[in-house]
Amino acid sequence: MVWQLFRHDAARQRKRIALTVLAIAWGTLSIVLLLSFGEGMKRSFHKNVRGMGSEGVAVLWPGATTRAHMGLPSGRAISFQDEDAALLGARIPEVAAISREYSRRVPVSVGQKTVNARVRGVDPAFGGMRNIIPQAGGRFLNELDLAEKRRVAVLGDELATDLFGSQDVVGKTVMINQSSFLVIGVMQPKVMMGMYSGPDKNQATIPATTFKSTYTDARVGNMVYQPVNFDLGDQAKAQIYRVLGRKYRFDPEDTRALGIWDTRENIRITGNIALGIQLFLGIIGALTLFVGGMGVANIMYAVVKERTREIGVKMALGAKVRQVMAPFVMEALLMTVAGGVLGTVVSLSLMGVIAVLPLKNEAFDFLGRPTFSPAIALATSAILGTVGLLAGFFPARRAASVNPAVSLRYE
């Protein structure tokens, strides 16, 4: 019966219904695309925020005291010693992994080609923590490299390209400050949303012990550590202040004595930003959809007016309020769902096209590609359903308020 009514109205208002269904489709298209872009961006953020390091990683560097402690004045600079990383790792159970990091900018050359690059000396745990993952065929530093002070290096992908013109360079030799090093790995490309002392792709990484024996005056510039899990980050931080505070005699409450960059903050902030963007895009999409809903409501009002007499007849024959309203609500829902399905199909095929396009540039690396998710499907359906129900409900309520005695005389 509803279907017949719909066909009847569709025949009479073909153009208007077509336009409205298109408006709903457009609204759906924009909401699905915007939400999917938001989702893609969120996932990309989520991935890229880990470009700096894996879950919960933090960077620790020496600062200066801001208060006097145990007879020592404020303003005293702290500096790390070679064995501090081992000390923290051994003393603090909340610290799962830790690495020292020496760093220096030196000439790195292959044949006649020389690049001034940052070279850092680290422990094996560094690679996993900082997501320096070797490409196939390579490896990161291991304990043996450190124990034997081997002259091996892992190159950043861009550095490898700059030096060799290729990234397939495992087994080749590179000169670091006039000493030859064997390349054992090249880092997989990654996007970093945060960094210190330059991007990883331009650096060479060698064993900490090798670094120290090459540059005997080198001091530990910073340490990188990872808590046992995300939630233990704060406890790990407090313990570090306590242990180092005792060793270097500063007040554990003196936060400026050590610098800590806790990437958990970034993850939190980035997550909130991504959520905010998605919400914003979703609201824009929803508004577009609501405009389409107005179109549906508008048509339904016209249909109600046109069918006033018919409504009166149905009432005279004993239709209850619900029975009068139902067809209008169903019809509005039908139109909305038709537009929604159309819009979803179009947006999914658009995304399919975007997914196979060979787009290779930084913007896409950063923003990600639109990604459809069950949550988006759910949100879109919910909004569509709401729009459809509202667009049907108000006109239907007007229909139900028709006075049968009057409407039977209505021409």
Place this chain on the structure above:
Amino acid sequence: MSTDAAMIRMRGIRKAYEMGRVQVEALRGVDLDIGRNEYVAVVGPSGSGKSTLMNIIGCLDTPTAGEYVLSGEVVAGLDRNRLAEIRNKHIGFVFQNFNLLPYASALENVELPLLFAGIATRERRERAAEMLRRVDLADRMDHKPTELSGGQMQRVAIARALVNDPAIILADEPTGNLDSASGQGIVGLFRQLHEAGQTIVIITHDQAVARLASRVVQIRDGGIVEDRPAAA
């Protein structure tokens, strides 16, 4: 014609409309009893209040004052849904302009009251088909109203009015839009229904139609001025 068997019992029915600031009294105290199997014609000039009376009898409108009992049920202070139920159960409407749904077949039109009564599809089909056979439209069941003549449309409407086995058939100028031959047919059909025991109230200003009823109620200026058995 005892009041025990009264289908309709009205006492002091008044109806006033607000027309801007002016209050128009369409009915000024109507007392009316209609018994089972009566065939009553309500006649009167336009503006006399007969349409208002029909709306109140048909529970399409509620009186401003007075008491109305329809088939044993007191019709007062009921909400829209309850009134709809009463119309569905007790009243079969027949309109001057048929008021069939244009996009539905004759059968579907006749099914409508049963649909609103919540009767299952199969039974609905059967009962509607039975009614159409009774008004001689067995071969027109799947026709749309536009494919039917005026007389046929009105017979579909009568089948629709009868399908719920109502206490009364309430017909508003049922022959007003028909040529005289079709009109004769419809009047004949009413005659048959009456003979079969149906209570019928017909509102008309056509004296020829009114004459065929067994009782004629004359309305003027919102009141009953004459109530007599038909001259026939």
